[in-house]
Amino acid sequence: MAYELYYWDGLQGRGEFVRLALEDAGADYIDVARGAKKDGQGTGAMMKIIESESEPHIPFAPPFLRDGELIVPQVANILFYLGPKLGLSPKDEKLRYVANGLQLTIADMVAEVHDTHHPLASDLYYEDQKDAAKTRAKDFIDNRIPKFIGYFERVLKQNPHGSRHMVGDQITYVDLSIFQLVEGLHYAFPRATRTFAKQYPHVQALHDAVLDRPNIAAYVDSERRIPFNESGIFRHYPELDQDA
Template sequence: MPYELYYWDGLQGRGEFVRLALEDAGAEYIDVARGAKKDGLGTEAMMKVMNSKTEAHIPFAPPFLKDGELIVPHVANILLYLGPKLGLAPKSENLRYVAHGLQLTIADVVAEVHDTHHPLATDLYYEDQKDAAKIRSQNFIEARIPKFFGYFERVLRQNPDGDTHMVGKATTYVDLSLFQLVDGLQYAFPRAMRKFGKHYPRVAALHDAVLERPNIALYVDSERRIPFNESGIFRHYPELDQDAK
């Protein structure tokens, strides 16, 4: 049976990190919320699972994955589960936990990206917190991007098995997720990311290497990939962008 991915229709968001792994592996999956209601799919089908009074392990929020009767929530948890099945995890059990730790660090960055445009409250519109968003974005560009990507650059430099892989000597879901993180930041903060490759050449090389993977290249150029937009996590508001120091 195909995997069932549950995430909001019209958004890349956190669901995209899971989609990239499924697409890279050529796995059969259903993007449930994007399906037709007549087929028993769509957003209502996702909400039905979340609001179920009979499911033993209901998820708090999307994304979550169904594999048969099993429901797996949270991006890092989903990828920890899918990685070995899709051939996108280290064979060493020890290194799988290293990969999981790196994925959790990427999740930390994603949360901070979200807070650049919603620094005060998720329930408020961006327009209600623009002044705070400018302060938060400036700090993110000047302090947090160097902090996180300096770390990722060091991880790549110190990997004994290859400097375009975060863990081991083969592509893992962590590499795909780092690609998505860089891609999203290039959309959200094009000015700040202008000299990214100069400051973080190994991360930039990893991004380009992932983009050259056949299934990823096909997916990125296909209609299956939802474009970045100002309803997702990575949003481009020109007033929040600035040149990095």
């Protein structure tokens, strides 16, 4: 059976971190919300699970993954589950927890990216909190990008197996997620990240190596890859961007 991925249609968002793992592994999966209602898919099918009064393990919100009768919510949790099945997790069981910790740290940064354009309330429009967003984005560029990406740079440099991967000596879902994180930062903050490769050479090199992977390259060039847009987590508002 194909994996069923549930996430909002029309944006990459947090679902993209899961899509990249599925695409890299060449896994058979259905992006349910993007399917047709007549086929039992679409956003309605996703909301039916979330709002179910009989499902024993309902997810709080997308993304979540269905594998047979099992529903797995939350990006890091999904990838922790899929990693061994897709060959994208460290073979050393102890290192799987290291990978999970790194993925959770990525999730922390993604949440802060979201808060640059929605610092006051998620239910308010960006235009209703633009002044606060400018303050939050400036702090994010000045302090939080260096804090997080500087940490990931050190993780790569100090990997005892070499700086080609975030953990262990082979590709994992964490490497794919770093690729997506860097892609999103370049889109949202092109001015702030224009010297990114010089400041964080190992992180940028990892991004480039992931993009060279055949399945990832094919996916990025395909119609399956939804372009970044101002409905997702990574949004480009010129007034929030500045030189680092």
